[in-house]
Amino acid sequence: MKDTLTDANFPRTADHRVYHLGLRPGEVANRIVTVGSPSRAETIAKLLDESPQPFRLSSERGFLTITGRYKGVPMSIVSIGMGSPNMDFFVREVRECISGDMAVIRLGSCGALINVPVGSVVVPKASVAVSRNVDFNFSDPESCTDPAYRISKPVAADPDLHREVHRALEAARPAGSDTNIVTGTVNASADSFYSSQGRQTSFPDHNENLIEQLSASSKDLATLEMETFHLFHLAACWGRHTPAGKPTPAPLTTNPVSPTVHQSASSNQPISQVLAGSDTVIKAAAAQLVFASRTSQAFITPEQVAELEAWSAKGVLEALKNTPMENNRLHLEEGSV
Ligand code: R1P
Ligand code: URA
Secondary structure, three states, X not given: OOOOEEOOOOOEEOOOOEOOOOOOOOOOOOEEXXXXXXXXXXXXXXXXXXXXXXXXXXXXXXXXXXXXXXXXXXXXXXXOOOOHHHHHHHHHHHHOOOOOOXXXXXXXXXXXXXXXXXXXXXXXXXXXEEEEOOOOOOOOHHHOOOOOEEEOOOEEOOXXXXXXXXXXXXXXXXXXXXXXXXEEEEEEEEOOOOHHHOOOOOOOOOOOOHHHHHHHHOOOEEEEEOOHHHHHHHHHHHOOOOOOOOOOOOOEEEOOOOOOOXXXXXXXXXXXXXXXXOOXXXXXXXXXXXXXXXXXXXXXXXXXXXXXHHHHHHHHHHHHHOOOOOOOOOHHHHOOO
């Protein structure tokens, strides 16, 4: 970003663009599909209405936002790259560009620990986090009694959105397709594609028993990927919180950028907390596309990916369309982006 940023606490440009995603209020909808790769974002974007023409913003930090309408309903697709830190940038910065409730579905790839073929779809009801214990002595494991990997407690998806994602994917699956859609499972989000997903590399990771340990931690544990836990965790934290030490919302002043977006009159209180108070929600759910079978060692082909992404994209957009929520006002509607 070339523009000058102000406020070290939550850096923003003079025209209210957030630091890493480059967005400003009015450029992102409150119904969002988030993905890891720009190509998957573009596949989903093909299903958006042609008019008004979707808005696209590619940030210097590699985040791509496409905002348009799906069957008339405002919708954004945001490609965030990989890992929890990127999910963290996405949720926090988008939250500051939106007023009211948010619904987010992650459409991502995963590895399956259960015995389903690659190309299956899994809709997890909850996620745990798997993290590498950096205090474990990886070069002298005998000296350490702590575990090398930690598995967190589960955090649930929003139950309504979860149900709707499953229903919409069942409806979107092509007629005659024998693709499995599995639900009611637990996902594990790892802090590495390799060590904390139990893959063997040339590093001394001490993860030979990790898959076994994961499967033993929950009978429903079915998938491994890298971002879903952090999305569910932030969404769950957001619900009905009171900003620390600030029980009374500051007075609002109208932001000239968009008539529906306001700025805090107090100095460093994030905008959305003021707007949202404690009664807005972030609904989060996920659909995982099985790219790797950790039981058979099979990996999906590019042809299978293309077919799977095309219909699952329709499923997640339908799920968001069917989620009752007040629409966020977009510049798109006003013809200015
Ligand atoms: C690793 O290959 C990446 O694929 C999965 C993991 O979570 C990780 O980001 O998701 P995406 O396909 O959404 O990127
Ligand atoms: N993404 C992951 O994080 N792991 C896999 O095994 C496949 C996709």
